[in-house]
Amino acid sequence: MGKLTAEAIVERALEIGDAEGLDTVTIRRLAADLGVTPMALYWHFKNKDQLLIGMADHLILDFVVKGDDDRPWRDRLRELVEGLVRVLRTHSCARNVLEQVDKVAVPSFLAVWNEALGLARTAGFTMEECCLISNYLLQSAISIADAPVRRRRGRTPEEITEMARVKRLSLQSLPAEKYPNLVEMAGPMAEGMTVEFYDSFGVDLVVSGVEALAARR
Structure with a gap:
């Protein structure tokens, strides 16, 4: 192979982490996959902690917002959350x-x-609130990206369909006079929705909450 680069190393590390889990990502395993000696990797990353930092940096680089962006703060904040959700969706090991x-x-x-702290500050929040908002946005993005995938991970399409059918029938069998909304919405609750709609609505909900709070300032 050509000259070994840090980018090539972290890309292969992410491939292994996505396919087999982060615990399987080791310097020795990477060296074997890349056809080099472990020492060749140590030139770029002295240990796994540094490798993880390189992997994280590579993941986030995909959606770093440019500093000269003059769009409204709410649009830029939404883009940040969307970018993180996208990374978490694309790489199953990203959360870890x-x-x-x-x-x-x-x-x-x-x-x-x-950037997130600065946008929250621009929206009129206090420094303490900005810190909380940045934390809530990260945790919300993780929850949005993780929930539907976690339920279905390791399941065949047939198993997923059967699980949805059983859940739908279970909800529909509830007393309609006592649980009218659960019975009426049994279909979408059991069968779910597209990932695109799930993610988009989730981001809308989170960012709209920040925007509503900002409007009270």
Whole structure:
């Protein structure tokens, strides 16, 4: 292969993490996959902690917002949340990567974090509120991206269809006079919806909440 780059290493690490889990990502495994010696990887990453930081930085770089953006704060904030949800959707190991690294050591995460704090400040929130908003946005993005996938991970399409059918019938069998809304909405509750709609509505809900609070200022 050609000259080994840090980018090639983290991309392969993410591929392994997505397919087999983050615990399987080791320097020795990466070296074998890339056809080099472990020492060749140590030139770029001295240990797995540094590798994880490199992986996190690579993930977040995809949606770092440009500093000269003059759009309204709410549009830019939505883009940040959408970008994080997209990364979490694209890479199943992304959540574990972000949870295991010291985010202060990840340059691209610092840029996004700083941007989120600045946008919240522009919206009129106090410094304490800005800190909470940035934390809630991260946790909300993780929840949005994780929920539907977690329920279906490892299931065949047939198993997913059968589980939805059983849940729908169970909800529809409830006393309609006592649980009218559950019975009426049994279909979408059991069968779910497209990932695109789920994510878009979730981001709308979160950002609209921030916008509604800002309007009270």
